[in-house]
Amino acid sequence: MPPYLIHYEQKSPLPISSMMGPPDTPTSAYELVKLELEHYMRNYLDTNGSFPSDQELQFEGCSIIFGAEVLSPFSLPSSASWLRDVFMASETSNAARLLPMQQVAKSRLTKLTINGKSNIFDNCELELEMHQRIVMHGALGLVLSDYTLQQEASEILESVETCSPNPSKLFKDFLLRLVWGSSKWLEPLRQRDQQLSTDEPRGILAFAHQRDTGHTPLGQKPPEVWPEVWPQKDAEPLSSSFLTSTLLSSGQSLRGGDGMPFLLNDHNSYSRLTAGLTRFVVSAMSPNNPKRHVPTDEEIQYEARWLWYDSDDPWDQTPADNTEWLREFKRGVGLIQQDSVEAL
Numbered sequence: 001m002p003p004y005l006i007h008y009e010q011k012s013p014l015p016i017s018s019m020m021g022p023p024d025t026p027t028s029a030y031e032l033v034k035l036e037l038e039h040y041m042r043n044y045l046d047t048n049g050s051f052p053s054d055q056e057l058q059f060e061g062c063s064i065i066f067g068a069e070v071l072s073p074f075s076l077p078s079s080a081s082w083l084r085d086v087f088m089a090s091e092t093s094n095a096a097r098l099l100p101m102q103q104v105a106k107s108r109l110t111k112l113t114i115n116g117k118s119n120i121f122d123n124c125e126l127e128l129e130m131h132q133r134i135v136m137h138g139a140l141g142l143v144l145s146d147y148t149l150q151q152e153a154s155e156i157l158e159s160v161e162t163c164s165p166n167p168s169k170l171f172k173d174f175l176l177r178l179v180w181g182s183s184k185w186l187e188p189l190r191q192r193d194q195q196l197s198t199d200e201p202r203g204i205l206a207f208a209h210q211r212d213t214g215h216t217p218l219g220q221k222p223p224e225v226w227p228e229v230w231p232q233k234d235a236e237p238l239s240s241s242f243l244t245s246t247l248l249s250s251g252q253s254l255r256g257g258d259g260m261p262f263l264l265n266d267h268n269s270y271s272r273l274t275a276g277l278t279r280f281v282v283s284a285m286s287p288n289n290p291k292r293h294v295p296t297d298e299e300i301q302y303e304a305r306w307l308w309y310d311s312d313d314p315w316d317q318t319p320a321d322n323t324e325w326l327r328e329f330k331r332g333v334g335l336i337q338q339d340s341v342e343a344l
């Protein structure tokens with residue numbers, strides 16, 4: 001943070017501190033991993049101009065999970081989750097283990113923790129929902145094949161994403177490809193299910209109580225309204241290249257940051273604001289822009305308010321409202337020359 005903004009920052013409701021990260025955290029492991037991978041995808045797209053491959057996303061997901069486990073004081077048996085298994089069911093996880101986790105954890109967008117939990121996968125809702133469905137299948141005498149479990153996992157992901165405060169089709173589709181791309185992640189799930197087999201009657205009664213009281217887990221919807229997005233038994237998972245072409249043809253882009261939460265008081269907030277404003281300036285001055293122009297100070301300040309607060313309220317102050325910060329930013333993107341700065 002520039003030294004001339006320290007006084008401004010100390011007056012904010014939640015000033016940046018070198019001793020702690022943002023006070024708020026995602027509500028679940030699913031939301032935490034999604035937030036981190038969305039941030040990774042945006043930076044990758046800005047740097048390389050293309051979408052990362054599934055293997056790169058899986059590697060990044062594994063490093064996120066390992067980093068969270070390093071920060072956890074201890075692990076409990078309840079920390080198991082098939083969401084974790086989906087990421088770990090590949091040789092990619094072995095490569096991710098070799099990273100210096102303490103440094104990796106410090107460079108993340110979030111604290112890699114969830115308030116109120118010792119481990120991000122404690123009482124994982126996806127795991128609980130899957131076990132409830134397994135119990136119901138067993139009560140009906142149905143055989144749980146790999147295909148059935150993969151289909152159940154797909155339905156759970158669809159349901160969770162529908163209720164998510166920050167929905168991301170890109171992240172959901174990536175997880176669906178992992179779910180259908182391999183059945184190795186089902187092995188630890190089946191082992192945990194066998195250990196809980198003695199609790200089947202209790203599990204059935206608990207699920208029946210939830211249905212009677214109207215509190216269905218994870219906002220579950222009737223089967224007829226679930227989207228038909230999972231493949232058939234012999235279908236191949238969608239490739240990353242197909243996703244990239246679909247993304248480009250639809251006009252959807254991560255560059256705009258739609259649906260990407262912006263944490264104001266984490267250690268990287270100023271660098272992300274600079275990156276967002278740089279994209280705005282480049283877009284405004286692009287020769288391909290029919291309304292090409294040099295953005296004014298007011299336009300930059302207006303865009304900064306949208307980036308930080310998702311609002312255009314002029315009472316919301318940003319670093320762009322600081323004259324010295326704005327001058328340094330304009331010099332960095334080439335709007336003013338060094339000679340002009342010295343003359344001022």
